[in-house]
Amino acid sequence: MGVNANRLLFFSCILVVTGYCNGGRILVFPEDGSHWVNMQVILKELHAHGHSLTVVHSSRSWYIHDRSSLYTFISVNLTSTEDASRGIFETLLERSLSLRRMTPILRFFEQQKDVMTMLKIFHGVTLSIISTILDDSALMGKLQDSKFDLMLTDPAFPAGVLLAHYLHLPLVYNVRWLNAGDAHMAIAPSTPSYVPMYNSLFRDRMDFLQRTENFLRYMVSLLQEQFVILPIYEELLKRHFPPGSDLLSMQRSADIWLMRVDFIFEYPRPSMPNVVYIGGFQCRPAEPIVTELEEFMQSSGEHGVVVMSLGVMVTALPKHITEAIAAAFAKIPQKVIWRYVGDRPSSLGNNTLLLEWLPQNNLLGHPKTCAFVSHGGTNGIYEAIYHGIPVLLLPLLFDQFDNAIRLETRGAARVLEVSTLTSKEFLEALKDVIKNPSYKSNIQELSELHRDQPFSPLDSATFWIEYVIRHKGAQHLYSEGSSLPWYSYHNLDVVGFLLVIILAVLWALVYLVKFLCCTPYRKQKVE
């Protein structure tokens, strides 16, 4: 205990020495959907630390509403007609399920087409939001007068990045994706030889052909960035920023990248010193649940409870799949709590409780919970890891297929193909996840590793945000490599130059040898 006390003393000293930072003015530009769910966790913590928070959002947001008294909201009324409606996810899901039935090569091309369409829609909406803001001189004046200390943004789409640069604010990211690619790629060296690309469904150990496909995927993503995304913002940059401004440099220049990654889940890969890993920061010990729900949990007796949720984006699966799942649930001795919106499935058993919303973290941390059926969204996966609950995964969209492979590789989950799912298959897999002790022990091992950190991920996020406020940035962590063109970064110009020199020397040598050997010979011949 002496050593513990010693550590605690050191820790409190650090807080005093470093001028523990209160009362910063933070401008927040979040993304919608599940990204907003986890951004709120950080915002609540920052509010508890006494910072004042101003959240910018579109008046057409699905989830970000002016309800919380914790923040000041700036609601941007979009003048353009461009919009991505909530219904888009149902369309995407339908398409995703049909893609799963295609041959790999066809799927690759169709996927790329879909990605292009999505990028155009979402970046179009982003452009519309940031244009509206920058064109509104009254609003810009107000923002400038507010003298914010910092912009905290999720840079999946670059509205927050552009606004921060316009206002000359230090920049902190709460990030996993950037321009719809992995955020690591933007600042650490790209290593498609062992870092599987988004949607590749590869592991970190790839054979030659997989590495070739992965490399091609990487190239395609660079081309998409260059020829699809960047042109969208060209006109805006010309109108509002100094000549020569480019979006990629702005994105790379963030002071701190709070990366929603933990390497108990993600494959190890390089990163830069201004990247702070906060994967699982939203996880916390379970709190008591409402009496009715607690009674339902307890009624499961020795069998326990299965919790199912497909996240906030997708409200409903196709009807025949829902029925197949409901029928399988009806056949297990466990109780089931299912986050479900829509018509009650006809095959639903008495053991299954449908709820439009559920306290996921508190249920996963409940001692009666024995398995989690999930779509494989990052938030849910980290909560399952934190609480050590084995998972049955039904990936539907985006990075969920890649997430599923990562958890499956570690023996902590079973993964099912939703597009061809049968009730029998679902039942067999669910029973396996509940009864086979290896899933439980593997995810508990991950849980132990995840919890064994010198500093909680959420405290880490808060520390580094306040660090940037205290020091007005963290540009000493910014790498000169980010300023180099790609061919210089990868030494291609140097290698080319050296090759030219080597070839010139070789050519000169050959010429010299020819000259020395052949001249007398020719002379002889002539003689």
Added chain:
Amino acid sequence: MGVNANRLLFFSCILVVTGYCNGGRILVFPEDGSHWVNMQVILKELHAHGHSLTVVHSSRSWYIHDRSSLYTFISVNLTSTEDASRGIFETLLERSLSLRRMTPILRFFEQQKDVMTMLKIFHGVTLSIISTILDDSALMGKLQDSKFDLMLTDPAFPAGVLLAHYLHLPLVYNVRWLNAGDAHMAIAPSTPSYVPMYNSLFRDRMDFLQRTENFLRYMVSLLQEQFVILPIYEELLKRHFPPGSDLLSMQRSADIWLMRVDFIFEYPRPSMPNVVYIGGFQCRPAEPIVTELEEFMQSSGEHGVVVMSLGVMVTALPKHITEAIAAAFAKIPQKVIWRYVGDRPSSLGNNTLLLEWLPQNNLLGHPKTCAFVSHGGTNGIYEAIYHGIPVLLLPLLFDQFDNAIRLETRGAARVLEVSTLTSKEFLEALKDVIKNPSYKSNIQELSELHRDQPFSPLDSATFWIEYVIRHKGAQHLYSEGSSLPWYSYHNLDVVGFLLVIILAVLWALVYLVKFLCCTPYRKQKVE
């Protein structure tokens, strides 16, 4: 204060949750000289945490002696005659000073020759130590029976790495150099485009020719590793390890790399998730000094004290340089404390106190200290940064020239060329460092950044060592990239394959076009 208390509570919870680890059995294989000075700081901390420590060292060590009661020592009696005597540093210094007077190109080649000689000497001694250990079956039996939890080693030379692999122990590094190259290069991608190589004297922003030289230096270091270092251990590997064992893979497979780097000093560069930065872990608040020394400090009045030390390796500079420095010291109003071994310089003033050993950290943290004259060793530089004392640097050997550039770039130090040093020059530079407030304010800014960490570097070192004990390794942080051959790691095989395909398709197209266009034409011609 509520939030502080909250953090402290969280922190103590973490210690409980993670099963705070007591009583590990740690085998330690340190390096000699200044490396041992800083390894001891970690060892004392581990001892305070209740771990038992066994230190392996050569009986001919310069600094590692069986005096401390904190550790069990295993002293290896070398049978071979190979040895690197203490005097080697004087020879190296003489040579280093003469190199400084050469033209850059000649210096480059001479430096490489010196590096080769040094590598052969030090790796030869290392081979002799590890051979003696592995050949001593009684000692090996004892080590195997001791059932250590972990090997903690400084892998600058690989004796500890080899022993750990032989004993199948989890491996933690206290590291900055590996095979005499920067340890980063072994596991993170090599990026000579913006990471200056050892002894290049470049900054992180290089022009094209500097990048070319830096790239060549990188290539040379790879060749040295391949053709000078690895062959030294070949026979030993064949004799004691399974067929196919190779040293580079062993070195790369360490569980945790405690890297003696902080990016307030080093240029930002990529690293892998199992690298933990502990730069400056040896720094601590100053403790009171002995009365005589305190009285001397106080006698300096308003002028303050200059502290000078050239580290533990070099005991004396050439006589004319020593006299030049002593004469300059005699002309300043400050008092001077000089760590000095040898004959008293004739030009020494009354204001200068010579000491064979000085409590460097306590002196640098003393309120009367106003400047530090140093050779630019890493330990001293971090202490100067920690206490915010401006530095006058006289780099002599090894990485000291590169260190000097890093501190100079940040405006926290002046650097002098020792080989051509005059008393006047030294006096002018020293006065500048003392009087020009920019050095003080720049190094104090570095000090603030360095101290502003969520967790002290020494606690971080202890945490991760205990983490490896708790989880019997940290192989989930090991990157698949480390198992790839270099051409696959850099995607060269994939790029080659794709180029062949592209060329084949182009060739086929050209052939086809020729065939389609020319055939009728020829036919016509024939007709």
